[in-house]
Amino acid sequence: QVQLVExxxxxxxxxxxxxxxxxxxxxxxxxxxxxxVRQAPGxxxxxxxxxxxDESKKYYADSVQGRFIISRDNSKNTLxxxxxxxxxxxxxxxxxxxxxxxxxxxPPGYWGQGTLVTVSx
Amino acid sequence: xxxxxxxxxxSVAPGQTARITCGGTNLEIITVHWYQQRPGQAPVLVxxxxxxxxxxxxxxxxxxxxxxxxxLTISRVEAGDEADxxxxxxxxxxxxxxxxxxxxxTVL
Numbered sequence: 001q002v003q004l005v006e007x008x009x010x011x012x013x014x015x016x017x018x019x020x021x022x023x024x025x026x027x028x029x030x031x032x033x034x035x036x037v038r039q040a041p042g043x044x045x046x047x048x049x050x051x052x053x054d055e056s057k058k059y060y061a062d063s064v065q066g067r068f069i070i071s072r073d074n075s076k077n078t079l080x081x082x083x084x085x086x087x088x089x090x091x092x093x094x095x096x097x098x099x100x101x102x103x104x105x106x107p108p109g110y111w112g113q114g115t116l117v118t119v120s121x
Numbered sequence: 122x123x124x125x126x127x128x129x130x131x132s133v134a135p136g137q138t139a140r141i142t143c144g145g146t147n148l149e150i151i152t153v154h155w156y157q158q159r160p161g162q163a164p165v166l167v168x169x170x171x172x173x174x175x176x177x178x179x180x181x182x183x184x185x186x187x188x189x190x191x192x193l194t195i196s197r198v199e200a201g202d203e204a205d206x207x208x209x210x211x212x213x214x215x216x217x218x219x220x221x222x223x224x225x226x227t228v229l
Contacts, residue, residue: 035218037164045156045164045207047218059216095163100154103170105211107154107218111163 002026002110004096009115016086022079022096022112030074033099035108036081038092048094049081050106086119123212125221132227139195141224143208146189151210153191155184159204168193195226203228
């Protein structure tokens, strides 16, 4: 079965950096687009970033453009999110999700359980 | 960019039918997806491409999309359906994936 396991969350000071990882299993990772989606405490879902299976295209939400970098290592079945210049409003649970490749709009399909990032001094 | 509008809350008695709406300009020309998020859990895709169900999702969950409104219909509602529900679309003009604000379904 599909499994996505996020790690790397924690407490970081404003302006700091953090790198999240998401290890995938149960599907052919190298053929799937992948998303990061976040959820601030008590708030709704916010899409963060997407990468195609071969990293040929990457897209970012306006709120993280220029600060976050999505990447992947298909040999390790791992997705990453490098987060720089962190702000208080980046505090959230971060989920990775694979894309539904049979859909023309590649929505998030299976989701991991998430990792909490807290930006605070 | 796309803005999706959902009612903050919907209440329904067990066994009845719940309808959760998602409004947006020209929504009928793009495909809508729906997610269920139970308290303390990760979201689960329950409907994609307006009306398709992933494997394992009960037939009680159906989706439709017409005009400027997409609708998630949950028939024969059960206590376990109590959750937050989010609609989502892909905005091709910006290559952004957009979520609605979410609707809390309460089973009375």
